[in-house]
Amino acid sequence: xxxxxxxxxxxxxxxxxxxxxxxxxxxxxxxxxxxxxxxxxxxxxxxxxxxxxxxxxxxxxxxxxxxxxxxxxxxxxxxxxxxxxxxxxxxxxxxxxxxxxxxxxxxxxxxxxxxxxxxxxxxxxxxxxxxxxxxxxxxxxxxxxxxxxxxxxxxxxxxxxxxxxxxxxxxxxxxxxxxxxxxxxxxxxxxxxxxxxxxxxxxxxxxxxxxxxxxxxxxxxxxxxxxxxxxxxxxxxxxxxxxxxxxxxxxxxxxxxxxxxxxxxxxxxxxxxxxxx
Ligand code: PDD
Numbered sequence: 001x002x003x004x005x006x007x008x009x010x011x012x013x014x015x016x017x018x019x020x021x022x023x024x025x026x027x028x029x030x031x032x033x034x035x036x037x038x039x040x041x042x043x044x045x046x047x048x049x050x051x052x053x054x055x056x057x058x059x060x061x062x063x064x065x066x067x068x069x070x071x072x073x074x075x076x077x078x079x080x081x082x083x084x085x086x087x088x089x090x091x092x093x094x095x096x097x098x099x100x101x102x103x104x105x106x107x108x109x110x111x112x113x114x115x116x117x118x119x120x121x122x123x124x125x126x127x128x129x130x131x132x133x134x135x136x137x138x139x140x141x142x143x144x145x146x147x148x149x150x151x152x153x154x155x156x157x158x159x160x161x162x163x164x165x166x167x168x169x170x171x172x173x174x175x176x177x178x179x180x181x182x183x184x185x186x187x188x189x190x191x192x193x194x195x196x197x198x199x200x201x202x203x204x205x206x207x208x209x210x211x212x213x214x215x216x217x218x219x220x221x222x223x224x225x226x227x228x229x230x231x232x233x234x235x236x237x238x239x240x241x242x243x244x245x246x247x248x249x250x251x252x253x254x255x256x257x258x259x260x261x262x263x264x265x266x267x268x269x270x271x272x273x274x275x276x277x
Contacts, residue, residue, distance in 0.1 A: 002079040003114040004072055007064060009079050017110060022094040026101070027148040029093030029110075030054035035241045035276070036086040036115065039077060042276045043241075044070060046204040051090065054145045060094055063109055073113060080115050087118045087242060091147070118242065125269065128247030128261045129165035131238075133227055134158060136169035136176050136199075143198045155179040166238060168251065171199070173227045181240035182206040183248075185225045185233045186264050192229075195222035205239040205272075212271035218264055230254075235262030244276075245269045 001012045022028035032051045035042040048069055055062050064072070073088065090113040097104035138151045155167040156179040166178040176194050177183055182203040184193040191213055196202045213220035230236065236248040236256050245268045247261030 001114065002076070003112055004076045005112045006110070007068075007072060009075070012114065015112065018096045020099055021096045021110060022107075023091065023110065023147055025099055026094075027146065028058070029091060029147045030058060030060065030145050031089065031091040031147055032145060033241050034073070034088045034090065035118075036077065036082060036084075036088060037276050038085060039083040041073070041077070041088075043204045043208060044073065046207055047090075047241075048073070050145060050202065050204065051092065053143075055092060057141065057144045058094075058146070059103070060092065060109060062092060062111070064111075076113055076115060082115055084117055085119060086115050088113055088115045093147070120244070124165070124246060125244060126261075128249035128259075130163065130250040130253075131166045131168050131178070131248050132159050132162055132164045132252050133230075134167040134169055134179075136171045138169070141198055142176070142200055143196070143202055145201060152179040165246075166243075166248075168227075168230075170227050174224045175227060175230075176200050176224070177203075178238050178240075181238040181243050181246075183238045184209070184236070185229060186235035186237075186262060187229070187233055189264070190219040190221055191264065192221050192223055192225045194224040203239060203241075205241060205244065208272065208275060209239055209245065209268055212268050212275070216267055216271065218267070230256075233257075235265050237261075237265045237268070245272045 002009050003012050003015055005015055032047045034047045092109050092111045095107035095110050097107045134155045159167040168178055169176050177200040184191050194200050210220050230251050238246050247265045249259050
């Protein structure tokens with residue numbers, strides 16, 4: 001496999017970075033995960049735009065323009081002769097330099113991207129998944145897609161150990177998002193989800209879902225819901241690049257309604273499939 005490294009294409013085995021790398025030592029960097037369906041990117045512009053916003057928020061100068069990055073990412077798929085479903089992981093760190101908290105003078109960002117195969121999980125998409133609730137112990141800048149994912153990793157691991165797919169995060173009972181996805185509640189035909197403040201990642205699939213809701217005339221209200229609202233919800237679902245639009249059927253062991261994915265979730269799943277084709 002060929003990877004994009006510092007705007008060049010090299011074989012994966014030849015990729016190496018010094019141990020004094022700011023991504024490794026400080027988590028001083030940002031990333032994206034972009035979906036590929038049958039060799040074509042989905043929501044590419046949204047992801048690239050968000051990478052630039054994340055980089056700007058941490059004062060990281062990317063050594064290319066938005067257009068140059070898009071061209072390189074397209075070339076990455078070509079060089080790998082990518083024809084299947086997959087995902088691209090892209091990471092940009094502040095660079096390599098002797099360890100110092102202060103930005104080192106003249107340091108240049110390290111950027112790499114690689115593609116992996118990823119099959120759609122049709123069973124989960126059809127049946128829905130179980131989740132648990134977990135305190136949101138993250139920092140104040142969750143809109144930055146930062147490499148510092150320890151709270152997310154710990155929450156997701158807790159979920160996994162309880163046979164759950166995801167952890168719904170909450171601050172004092174107010175639901176923000178999940179450990180690596182956005183989350184939505186449907187009540188009386190209206191979709192509710194946390195507004196795009198600094199407290200959540202502004203998901204690319206979330207943007208798409210907002211657009212689908214508009215097209216389908218389904219009210220989309222950017223208003224956080226509370227843990228207490230969940231037991232009375234008509235439907236619950238989550239979204240992310242890797243999970244798509246995924247129904248949630250149990251929360252902390254309690255079933256949502258009849259335990260079957262709801263009709264609005266289904267309509268959004270259909271809209272997603274059309275969009276990704
Ligand atoms: N995660 N919220 C968080 C905390 C996330 O990490 C993600 C994505 C999302 C959904 O964003 P999007 O729709 O743009 O994928 C929301 C990626 C997939 C990951 O870290 O692997």
